[in-house]
Amino acid sequence: MTSTYDLHHHQPLSDSNSDSDGDQGHTGSEPLRHADLSNSIFRAYFETTSNNIQSSPSTSDLAKIQSFLTSSSSGALSCIICLERIKPSDPTWSCSSLCFAVFHLICIQSWARQASDLSALRATRLPISPDLVATWNCPKCRFQYSKSQIPKLYLCFCGKLQDPPSDPWVLPHSCGEICDRPLKHNCGHRCLLLCHPGPCPSCPKLVKSTCYCGAVNDVRRCGFKKFSCHNACKKLLDCGVHKCSETCHDGPCPPCRANGVYRCQCGRVEEERECCERSFRCESPCGKLLPCGKHACGKGCHVAEECGECPLQGKRTCPCGKRVYQGMPCDVEAPPLCGATCDKTLSCGRHRCHERCHRGPCIGTCRIVVAKSCRCGSLKKEVPCYQDLLCERKCQTMRDCGRHACKRRCCDGDCPPCVEVCGRKLRCKNHKCPSPCHRGACAPCPLMVTISCACGETHFEVPCGTEMDQKPPRCPKPCCIAPLCRHGSNCKPHKCHYGACPPCRLLCEEEYPCGHQCKLRCHGPKPPPNPEFTLKPKKKKSIHQSECTPGSSCPPCPELLWRSCVGQHIGTERMMVCSHRAEFSCENLCGNLLSCGNHYCTKTCHALKNLYATPIRRERSESCEECHLPCQKERMPTCSHPCPLPCHPGECPSCKVLVKRSCHCGTMVHVFECIYYNGLSEKEQITVRSCGGPCHRKLPNCTHLCPETCHPGECHSPEKCCKKVFVRCKCQTLKKEWLCQDVQAAYRNAGCNPRDIPKNQYGLGLLSCNSDCKSKVQVSSELQLRKSKVAEEKEPDTQKNAPKRRKRRERGQEAKQVSTLQKIVAAMKWLLLFVGLVMVLIVLATYGHKGLMWLSDWMNEVEEQRHRGRYPRV
Numbered sequence: 117m118t119s120t121y122d123l124h125h126h127q128p129l130s131d132s133n134s135d136s137d138g139d140q141g142h143t144g145s146e147p148l149r150h151a152d153l154s155n156s157i158f159r160a161y162f163e164t165t166s167n168n169i170q171s172s173p174s175t176s177d178l179a180k181i182q183s184f185l186t187s188s189s190s191g192a193l194s195c196i197i198c199l200e201r202i203k204p205s206d207p208t209w210s211c212s213s214l215c216f217a218v219f220h221l222i223c224i225q226s227w228a229r230q231a232s233d234l235s236a237l238r239a240t241r242l243p244i245s246p247d248l249v250a251t252w253n254c255p256k257c258r259f260q261y262s263k264s265q266i267p268k269l270y271l272c273f274c275g276k277l278q279d280p281p282s283d284p285w286v287l288p289h290s291c292g293e294i295c296d297r298p299l300k301h302n303c304g305h306r307c308l309l310l311c312h313p314g315p316c317p318s319c320p321k322l323v324k325s326t327c328y329c330g331a332v333n334d335v336r337r338c339g340f341k342k343f344s345c346h347n348a349c350k351k352l353l354d355c356g357v358h359k360c361s362e363t364c365h366d367g368p369c370p371p372c373r374a375n376g377v378y379r380c381q382c383g384r385v386e387e388e389r390e391c392c393e394r395s396f397r398c399e400s401p402c403g404k405l406l407p408c409g410k411h412a413c414g415k416g417c418h419v420a421e422e423c424g425e426c427p428l429q430g431k432r433t434c435p436c437g438k439r440v441y442q443g444m445p446c447d448v449e450a451p452p453l454c455g456a457t458c459d460k461t462l463s464c465g466r467h468r469c470h471e472r473c474h475r476g477p478c479i480g481t482c483r484i485v486v487a488k489s490c491r492c493g494s495l496k497k498e499v500p501c502y503q504d505l506l507c508e509r510k511c512q513t514m515r516d517c518g519r520h521a522c523k524r525r526c527c528d529g530d531c532p533p534c535v536e537v538c539g540r541k542l543r544c545k546n547h548k549c550p551s552p553c554h555r556g557a558c559a560p561c562p563l564m565v566t567i568s569c570a571c572g573e574t575h576f577e578v579p580c581g582t583e584m585d586q587k588p589p590r591c592p593k594p595c596c597i598a599p600l601c602r603h604g605s606n607c608k609p610h611k612c613h614y615g616a617c618p619p620c621r622l623l624c625e626e627e628y629p630c631g632h633q634c635k636l637r638c639h640g641p642k643p644p645p646n647p648e649f650t651l652k653p654k655k656k657k658s659i660h661q662s663e664c665t666p667g668s669s670c671p672p673c674p675e676l677l678w679r680s681c682v683g684q685h686i687g688t689e690r691m692m693v694c695s696h697r698a699e700f701s702c703e704n705l706c707g708n709l710l711s712c713g714n715h716y717c718t719k720t721c722h723a724l725k726n727l728y729a730t731p732i733r734r735e736r737s738e739s740c741e742e743c744h745l746p747c748q749k750e751r752m753p754t755c756s757h758p759c760p761l762p763c764h765p766g767e768c769p770s771c772k773v774l775v776k777r778s779c780h781c782g783t784m785v786h787v788f789e790c791i792y793y794n795g796l797s798e799k800e801q802i803t804v805r806s807c808g809g810p811c812h813r814k815l816p817n818c819t820h821l822c823p824e825t826c827h828p829g830e831c832h833s834p835e836k837c838c839k840k841v842f843v844r845c846k847c848q849t850l851k852k853e854w855l856c857q858d859v860q861a862a863y864r865n866a867g868c869n870p871r872d873i874p875k876n877q878y879g880l881g882l883l884s885c886n887s888d889c890k891s892k893v894q895v896s897s898e899l900q901l902r903k904s905k906v907a908e909e910k911e912p913d914t915q916k917n918a919p920k921r922r923k924r925r926e927r928g929q930e931a932k933q934v935s936t937l938q939k940i941v942a943a944m945k946w947l948l949l950f951v952g953l954v955m956v957l958i959v960l961a962t963y964g965h966k967g968l969m970w971l972s973d974w975m976n977e978v979e980e981q982r983h984r985g986r987y988p989r990v
Contacts, residue, residue, distance in 0.1 A: 181309075181312055181313065181314040181315070181317070183314075183575075183576050183577055184216070184218075184312070184313035184314045185287070185312075185313075187576040187577065187578065193218060193288075193578075194578050194579050194582040195218070195219045195220045195223050195579070196217065196219070196255055196256060196560040196561065196562075196579035196580075196581075197219055197220065197223040197224065197227055197255055197560050198220060198223050198543075199543055199544065199560075199579065199581045199582050200220070200582075201582070201585070202218060202220065204282045204288035204289070205282045206220055206221075207220070207221035207222070207270035207279075208220060208221055208270065208289050209221050209224045209267040209270075209271075210273060210313060211254045211256065211257060211259065213254065213257065213259040214254070214257040214259050215254065215256045215257035215259075216313060216314045216315055217254070217255075217256040217257070218289070218313060219255070221267060221270050224255075224267060225266060225267060225268075227252070227255060228252040228261070228263075228266040228267070229252075229266065230556055230557065231251075231252035231253060231556075232250040232251060232252045232263045232266070233250070234554075234555055234556050235250050235251050235252065236250040236263075237555075238516055250262070250263040251263065252266070253559070255559055255560040255562070256560070256562045257562075258559075258562075272289060272290055272291040272311050273289060273290055273291075273295070273311050273312055273313050274290075274291065274293070274295045274296065274297055274307075274311040274312075275297075276291055276293065276296075276311075277291035277293075277311075280292075287310070287311070287312065287313075289313075290310065290311040290312065290313075291311045292310060292311060293310065293311055294307070294308060294309070294310060294311070295307035295308070295309050295310065295311050295312060295316060297316055299316055299317075299318065299319045299338075299339070300316070300318060300319070300339065301318075301319070301339070303319045303321075303338045303339070305319045305321050305338060308320070317339070318337065318338075318339025318340065319337065319338035319339040320337055320338070320339065321337065321338040322335050322336070322337065322338070323335070323336065323337075323338045323341055325341035325342065325343065327343055327344055327345040327364050328342065328343075328344055328345075328349070328364050328365055328366050329345065329347070329348075329349045329350065329351060329364040329365075331345055331347060331350070331364070332345040332347070332364075342366065344363065344364040344365060344366075345364045346363055346364060347363070347364055348360070348361055348362070348363065348364070349361070349362050349363070349364050349365060349369060351369050353369055353371075353372040353391075354369075354371070354372065354392070355372045355374075355391045355392070355394070357372075357374075357391070358372050358374045358391060371390075371391075371392030372390070372391035372392045373390050373391065373392065374390065374391040375388055375389070375390060375391075376388070376389070376391060376394065377389075378394040378395075378396070380396055380397055380398040380417050381395065381396070381397055381417050381418050381419050382397075382398065382400075382402060382417045382418065382419075382420070383420075384398060384400065384417075385398040385400070385417075397416055397417035397418070398417045399416075399417075400417065401413070401414060401415065401416060401417075402414070402415050402416065402417065402418060402423060404420070404423055406423060406424075406425065406426045407425060407426065408425075408426035408428075408429060408446050410426070410446055410447045411426050411428065411446065411447075426446050428446035428447075429446045432444050432451050433451065434451050434452070434453055434454040434473055435453065435458075435473055435474060435475045435476075436454060436456065436457075436458045436459065436460065436473040436474075438454055438456050438459075438473070439451075439454040439456075453472070453473045453474065453475075454473045455472060455473060456472070456473055457469075457470060457471070457472060457473070458470070458471050458472065458473055458474060458478060460478050462478060462479070462482045463480065463481070463482065463502075464482040464501050464502060466482070466501065467482050467484050467501060481500075481502040482500070482501040482502050483500045483501065483502065484500070484501045485498050485499065485500055485501075486498065486499070486500075486501050488504075488505045489505065490505045490506055490507040490526050491506065491526045491527065491528035492507065492509060492511065492526050492527055492528060492529070494507055494509050494526075495507040495509075506525065506526040507525075507526045508525065508526075509525070509526060510522075510523050510524065510525055510527075511523065511524050511525075511526075511527030511531060513527070513529070513531055515531050515532075515533065515534040515553075516531075516533055516534065516554075516555065517533075517534040517536070517552075517553035517554050517555055518555050519534070519536075519553055520534050520536055520553060533552060534552055534553040534554075535552060535553075536552065536553040537549075537550065537551075537552065537553065538550070538551050538552065538553050538554060538558060540558055542558055542560065542561045542581075543560060543561070543581060544560075544561040544563075544579070544580040544581025545581060546561070546580055546581060547561050547563065547580065560579070561579065561580040561581060563579075563580040564577040564578065564579060564580065565577065565578055565579070565580050565582075565583040567583060567586045567587075567588060567589065568588065568589070569588050569589055569590070569591035569593075569612050569614075570588075570591070570595075570612050570613060570614050570646045570649075571591060571593055571595075571596050571612045573591055573593045573612070574589045574590070574591040574592070574593070574612075575589065576589060587649070588614065588649045590611075591611060591612035592611060592612075593611065593612045594609045594610070594611060594612065595609065595610050595611060595612050595613060595617060596612070597617055597643045597644075597646070598643065599617070599620060599643060600640065600641040600642065600643045600667075601620050601638050601640030601641060601642075601667065602624075602625075602626065602638075602640055603620050603622045603638060603640075606622060607620055607622070608621075613646065614646050614647070614648055614649045615645050615646055615648055616642065616645035616646075617642070617643060617645065619638075619642070620638040620640070621637065621638070622637070622638050623635065623636070623637060623638065624636050624637065624638050624639060624640070624670060626640075626670050628670065628673045628694075630673050630675070630677075630694050632673050632675045632694060634670040634671070636670070636671070639667050639668045639670070640667040641666050641667040642667065672693075672694075672695030673693075673694040673695040674693060674694070674695065675693070675694040676691060676692070676693060676694070677691075677692065677694050678690070678691055678692075679691075679692045681699075681700055681701055681702040681721055682699045682700065682701055682721060682722060682723035682724075683701065683702065683704070683706055683708075683721035683722060683723070683724070684724070685702050685704055685721060688702040688704075699723060701720065701721040701722065702721045703720060703721060704720070704721050705717075705718060705719070705720065705721070706718070706719045706720065706721055706722060706740060708724065708740055710740055710741070710742070710743045711740070711742070711743070711765065712743040712762075712763040712764055712765055713764075713765030713766070714743070714763055714765070715743050715745070715763070717740035717741055718741065719738075719740065719741055722738040722740075723738060724739075724740070725738075725739050743762065743763045744762060744763075745762065745763045746758070746759075746762060746763065747759035747761050747762060747763050747764060747768060748763075749767075749768050751768050751771060752767070752768075753791065753794050753795055754794070755771050755773075755790050755791070755794050757771050757773045757790055770789075770791040771789070771790040771791045771794075772789055772790070772791070773789070773790045774787050774788070774789060774790075775787070775788050775789070775790050775793050777793070777805050778805075779805055779806060779807035779826050780802075780805060780806060780807075780811075780826050780827050780828045780829075781807065781809075781810075781811045781812045781813050781822075781826045781827075782812075782813070783807055783809065783812045783826070784807040784809075786804070786805060786807075788804070802828060805828075806825070806826045806827070807826045808825065808826065809825070809826055810822070810823065810824070810825065810826070811823070811824050811825065811826055811827060811831060812826075813831055815831060815834040815837055816831075816834050816871060817834050817835055817837070817860050817870040817871055818834070818837050818839070818841075818856050818859070818860060818870060818878070819875050819878055820837050820839045820856060822834075823838075835857060835860055836857050837855075837856035837857050837860070838855060838856065838857065839855070839856045840853050840854070840855060840856070841853070841854055841855070841856050841859050841878065841879050842854075842879060843859065843879040843882045843883055844879060844880050844881075844882075844883060845881065845883040845884060845885045845889065846880070846881045846885060847885055847889045848880070849885065849888060849889040850883045850885070850886070850888075850889070851883075852883060854879070854882075859878070859879055859882065862882050
C-alpha cells in the first residue's frame, strides 16, 4: 500500500514516459507537469502533517487518491458506461458516496434517466406515488440516488467551480484550489488537499484525546483520536461490584463473568453462576399459600411479593362466559356448564363454535363448507372453511423483466420478480450480467482491472473492458530480477521494466582451471526476461516458462607458462601457451614404481593414467608395464607353501592351503588351514589333533583295544587289560570268565608269550577237563549220525526245493508254447483288420472325388455370375 511519503516524493512522470518503459523516453526538454501537479496537490496537506510518515492519517484513502491521479496522468481514466477514455476536456461526474468513480456527464445522465424511468414503471403497481420511488443506482457501487439527484451541471471534484477549465498545470476536471470539503466523522475540520478525485483522507490535525477507558490522555491525529491504551479497562460493570478486566476497548463493557454462589428468586436453590446470570429461576413451583389460605401459588420460581391474590376469588363465569356467578367461594370446584351454545369465534375468524358450553379449547379447524374462489379467480368451489382453494392453471403473464412468463400456479396477478439470472454479455465483453433478469440495458461491469508495472509496486485501475488500450506505468523502483552472472552484487541497478534486463558491462574475470582470469567483457548467463506487457486473454494457458539464457564459455587461456613432459620428469620443461594441450616425451626411462610396489617401469617416457585427467588425455595416456614375476616374499607365519599370487604390493594373503593331519590313534584325519595350524603352539597342535574318542589301537599282548582317550605315543600298561575273557578247556566243554590280565599271567606262567596265541584260540586250554566232558562227547557223536540219515532221506525232494528263479523260468517256457488253434484265430483277426482299412480308404476316395467335382462346379457358377454382373448384356 502506498504511503503519504511515496505520494509526496514520487518521481515526475511525463506523457511520453507513461507510454514507454525505456529510459530513452524521457528528455530534459519535456514539461514535467505531473511532478508539479503532485507537489501542488499535497503541499498544504504535508505542511500540516509536518512530513511525518509514521503518523499518516489514512493510507488507504491516500492510496485511492493516488490511483486516480496515476490513471488521470497516464491517460487511463475511462468511463465504465461507454468504455471510452475520459479526455481532460470532457465534462464528467464522479460518485460521491462509495466508489468515487468518474463518468462522462452525458453517459451518467442517460443512465440515470433510464434507470429512474424503469424504477417508476415498476412502482406503478404500488399505492405510493411513482415520484417517490423513481431512483437510480451508481453503475459501479450501486449506491441509490433519487431522481432529483440526476447530475445536470459539470462541476469540479470539490463541487465549487462549474465547468472547470482545462489547464495543463492543473489536474484535469479540478479547480486547482483547496478542496475544503468537511472531513469524515464530523470533526469540524476541512480537507487541506487541492481539489482531487476520490475520498478525502482522515483529518490530520493534532488534538488532545483520551483513550476508551479514560485513563490516558495523548495528542493524536483528529482522524484517529479514538485509541486504546492497552491497559485494563477497570470500568465498573453493570453488577456494580466488579470491574472490567478487558484491555481498553471501544463500546460498552462485556457482561460480568465473575463466578459466585447465588440464590434463585424464591431463595430455595443455590448455584454457582457467573455474575451476569446471578438472577435466575429454579425449576420447582413456588408453592406458597395464597392470601385465601386454601390454595397454593401455582406459578414458577419468582419473588415472594409476586404471588398475588387467589385467582378463584370474586366473579366467576361458565366456560363460554354467558352466565356469571357472584360470591362463589374459591374452594368450590369450577362453575357448572350453562347448557347454551358456546358461540366463541373459531380460528378462521369468520365462524363461531356451534357446540354447547364446554370446557377446554374449541375445535381447531373450522369444517363449515363455504364457497371459495381460487387466487386467480378461474375456479369457484365449495370446500371446508379451513382449506385453501388453488387451481392448476399456470400464469402466462410476463414478469417485469419482459422476457420470462410467470408460470406460477394459480397466480393472483401480483407476479413476483423474475428470479432468472440475466446472463447477457456486458459491454466489457469479458463477463456476463450476474443480476436478476431485468428490462433495459445491463449495468456496466463493476470490476476494475489493475494495470501494474513488472514488479507490481506502481499500478492504477481501469474499468473492465478498457484494459486492452492501456500501457503500463513507469515504475521508479529498482528491478527485482537478480543478475545471474558473477557480478551480481557489483552490477549497476536499473529500474523496473518489462522484457529482458540490460547486459552486464563489467569484465568477466572468470578464473580458468589453470588459475588465470578471463580478460573479456562479461559473457555469463542472463536471467529469464520478464514477459512482455500484455492483457490479451489467452484461450489456453501457456505452460512454457521463461528460461535463463546460458552464457558463452570463456575462450582458451592465452597465458604462457613452463610445461613438463608427459612423464613429469625434472629438467625437461618447455615454454607453451596455457590452453595449448600438446604433450611431449623426453625419451628418458619412465622410472615410476609399478603397481606391485617392488619393481620400476622400464618403458620410455609416457603419459601416466590419472582418474582426474580429461577424457582426451586418458586416451593418450599409457599405463606402466605390468609385473609378471612370481611373488618372492616370505610369508608370515612361516610355512612351506609359496604365495600363489603374482608380484603384488603389501603383505601376502594368509595361507589357505588345507593340511591333513591324522589323529594320534589313526582313526580320523583332520583337515586344517595352514595359517591356522602353523599358528598354534606344539601343545595346542597335540590337543587339536586328538579325535576325543577311544584310542582304538590294539594292545600288543591281547586282542582288546586301548581303553584310553586318543593320545600320542604308545599305549600305557598293555599287561593291565581289565577286559573279561571266556576261558575254556581243551574240549570246550567247561567255560569260565577271567580278566584279560589274569589270562596273560597264566600264559606267562605256562612259559608262553601272549602275543603268539592266535585270536580264535585265546583262552583255550587253560582249564582242565573233568568227567562231564566224556559223556558230552558220546552224545555229540550220536547226534551226528542222526543228521546224516535225515540228509539221505531228503535227497529225492531236491526238485521241490529248487530255487524260485528256476521255477519262474520254467513257467515262462510253458506259457510260450501256444496251440495251433490260437495261431489261426490271431491270423483271422489281422486279415479282417486289413480288409476294413481297405474299404474305408475306397469310400473316402469316392466321396472325396465327388466333393471336389461339386466344389469345382460351384466355383465356376460363382465366377460366371460375377462375370455377368461386371459385363451385363445390352
